Amino acid sequence: MMSENEVIKTETDRQTPKYTSACLIFNPIAGRGNNETDLELIKSILEPELQLDIQFTSEEVSPTQLAREALERGAKLVIASGGDGTISAAADALINSNIPLAVIPRGTANAFAASMGIPANIEAACQVILEGVTRVISTARCNGKPMLLLAGIGLEAETIAKADRAAKNRLGIFAYILSAINQLKDLKSFDTRFEREDEVISFSAVGVTVANVAPPTSILAQGPASLVPDDEFLDVTIFAPVSVLNAIAASYHLLKSAFSGTPTERNDIGYLRVKRALINTDPPQKVVVDGEVIGTTPVFVEAIPKSLIVMIPQSQAEAPVEKLEGLPDLTIEPKENNNLSNSDSEYPES
Numbered sequence: 001m002m003s004e005n006e007v008i009k010t011e012t013d014r015q016t017p018k019y020t021s022a023c024l025i026f027n028p029i030a031g032r033g034n035n036e037t038d039l040e041l042i043k044s045i046l047e048p049e050l051q052l053d054i055q056f057t058s059e060e061v062s063p064t065q066l067a068r069e070a071l072e073r074g075a076k077l078v079i080a081s082g083g084d085g086t087i088s089a090a091a092d093a094l095i096n097s098n099i100p101l102a103v104i105p106r107g108t109a110n111a112f113a114a115s116m117g118i119p120a121n122i123e124a125a126c127q128v129i130l131e132g133v134t135r136v137i138s139t140a141r142c143n144g145k146p147m148l149l150l151a152g153i154g155l156e157a158e159t160i161a162k163a164d165r166a167a168k169n170r171l172g173i174f175a176y177i178l179s180a181i182n183q184l185k186d187l188k189s190f191d192t193r194f195e196r197e198d199e200v201i202s203f204s205a206v207g208v209t210v211a212n213v214a215p216p217t218s219i220l221a222q223g224p225a226s227l228v229p230d231d232e233f234l235d236v237t238i239f240a241p242v243s244v245l246n247a248i249a250a251s252y253h254l255l256k257s258a259f260s261g262t263p264t265e266r267n268d269i270g271y272l273r274v275k276r277a278l279i280n281t282d283p284p285q286k287v288v289v290d291g292e293v294i295g296t297t298p299v300f301v302e303a304i305p306k307s308l309i310v311m312i313p314q315s316q317a318e319a320p321v322e323k324l325e326g327l328p329d330l331t332i333e334p335k336e337n338n339n340l341s342n343s344d345s346e347y348p349e350s
């Protein structure tokens, strides 16, 4: 997928890249902050190190178009600053390219930044960019739209659809919480036909979430409790409580699952993993992808393994992937060569 010519660092190759320029894609209406002071702050931190080509999103000009044009101009780094909608749309142009995406979160939920450990604070997010550590993550597409986080069918989509711009400006993240409470009061289940490679699964639910990554606060994605950002699977959570009280208990249970890392055991919550799936519902349900309502069911979702280079904090890159220290009678001996095949071992070939 990616060529060798770029200053890409992966988990196994972490020299400091020497970016000298970047395209900054800036959504001037995202979140509730003052976009002029936000931009001045970003420039004051980044411009001493990077020549910034600043591009503003508008209702007519999408972050995808701006990111594509930046690649055509030869950008080596694209920085997206806005909410999840802006980040995801900018990423659309960078999937399967060798150009990294950096994020300065300024939205309402900032779920992608939270999932990647990118700080919500502008100064700290800019420092992550100057550190220049990257990680290759998987992405997905839902009905052709880029999906870094998740597709929500039913409950989640209704919740997000009803938290409009005016409410988000007035209430910030509480706009989503109030909307979720209102939705829970008006639970409506729907019949779902879930088709994956080898089977068709049918069930009734109030929400179906297909997630690539999600922060713990994306409760309806937490069935399996831990989501791996760079594997080849999407994690599906089926949320099927039959009463308001059950829905509140199930939501609380999912939140606890997320924070404890223990998968759910309730009968009204299911979870499974897919590489791709075709999901249809009766009646049709709203679908939200990365915070933006994209239409209604049916949807086709497909994982795109290891397809996006993202700038992340050093601390996230250094999360240990192996741990042996402390095991009883532990010895580790270097080998003379690094070959390992079945025929070298004492075990017969199977």
Ligand SMILES: Nc1ncnc2c1ncn2[C@@H]1O[C@H](COP(=O)(O)OP(=O)(O)OP(=O)(O)O)[C@@H](O)[C@H]1O
Pocket (backbone or CB within 6 Å): 027, 028, 029, 030, 031, 032, 057, 058, 059, 082, 083, 084, 085, 086, 087, 106, 107, 108, 109, 110, 111, 168, 291
């Ligand atoms: N200049 C602009 N004027 C009006 N709307 C804009 C402009 N630039 C982008 N948009 C709209 O902003 C939306 C994306 O907002 P984004 O997700 O980045 O922020 P948010 O809604 O505050 O955050 P969150 O997704 O976390 O709630 C898109 O619907 C896009 O059309």
